[in-house]
Amino acid sequence: MILRSLLVALISLIFADAATAQALQQQSQPDWPCRQVRVPELAVAGVWTGPPLDDAMKHWRDDQTIADLVSRLSQRRTPIDEAERLVAQFAQSAGDKRKERLMTLFAGVYERMNDERHEVVNGLDRFGRRLKDMAEKAREETQTLRDLQDQKPPDPEAIKKASEALQWRLRLFEEQRRMVGYVCESPALIEQRFGALARAIEQAME
Numbered sequence: 001m002i003l004r005s006l007l008v009a010l011i012s013l014i015f016a017d018a019a020t021a022q023a024l025q026q027q028s029q030p031d032w033p034c035r036q037v038r039v040p041e042l043a044v045a046g047v048w049t050g051p052p053l054d055d056a057m058k059h060w061r062d063d064q065t066i067a068d069l070v071s072r073l074s075q076r077r078t079p080i081d082e083a084e085r086l087v088a089q090f091a092q093s094a095g096d097k098r099k100e101r102l103m104t105l106f107a108g109v110y111e112r113m114n115d116e117r118h119e120v121v122n123g124l125d126r127f128g129r130r131l132k133d134m135a136e137k138a139r140e141e142t143q144t145l146r147d148l149q150d151q152k153p154p155d156p157e158a159i160k161k162a163s164e165a166l167q168w169r170l171r172l173f174e175e176q177r178r179m180v181g182y183v184c185e186s187p188a189l190i191e192q193r194f195g196a197l198a199r200a201i202e203q204a205m206e
Contacts (some may be wrong), residue, residue, distance in 0.1 A: 022181035023118045033128035034184035040121040042114045042191060047198035048106065050205070056107035063104065065090075069176040070108035073197055074116065080193065094141045099205050109194070117190045127176075127183060141166045 006156060032038045044053070061067050069090055073083045086107070094101040145162040 019203055020161065029125070031125045031132065033124060033131055033180050036184055036188065038121065039187070040118050042110065042117055042194055046108055047202070048110075050106075053103070053107045053110070056104045057111055060104045060108035060111070063101075066105050067106055069105060070112050073109055074112045076189070076193065080196050083197060087197070087200045087204050088096055103203050104204045106130055106198065109197050109201070113190055113194045113197075117187055120186045120190065124183060124186075127180075131173070131176055131180075134169070134176065138166065138169045138173055150183040174205075 029038045058108055060070065069086060072078055073086060078086075087102075090105065091098055141162065145159070145166055148159045148162050
């Protein structure tokens with residue numbers, strides 16, 4: 001009875017936290033596991049006031065120098081101060097076409113980082129679905145344990161196996177749930193880096 005009470009209490013606590021997080025999600029995105037609003041796209045309008053980027057978005061890969069620099073700037077392992085230095089060096093080497101080439105560079109950075117954010121958001125959706133599936137399996141195993149405990153006469157061996165399986169499930173669920181806060185920061189980190197790069201490119205155009 002003590003084990004059963006402890007399990008029920010733990011389950012109630014975990015599912016209450018999950019329900020609270022789910023209540024904060026957008027109703028149209030039931031798999032989204034984060035407290036933050038689900039925004040799959042980077043907002044370019046807030047950081048770019050220059051000419052339309054449509055043409056640059058189509059052709060930035062055609063310039064190998066720009067394509068290589070976009071790849072390097074977008075990678076989080078490149079420190080932001082080094083990225084800013086690379087932008088400044090690129091601007092100095094661009095000559096009379098500085099603004100045009102910087103605009104093309106910006107288009108490439110935006111597209112690359114926007115694609116990255118989109119992939120991360122889709123990954124978080126999958127993570128949320130996995131958590132929901134794990135929670136549902138834990139509920140099913142909880143009911144199985146209760147049914148076994150209510151049987152007359154009880155089967156101690158079956159109860160022991162069901163209890164151990166449920167405890168393993170709950171530990172796994174709790175480990176995954178603890179990751180939510182960390183992984184949900186990824187879209188914001190991408191957005192922060194994009195903002196810093198956008199400012200560096202904009203300053204180099206002046």
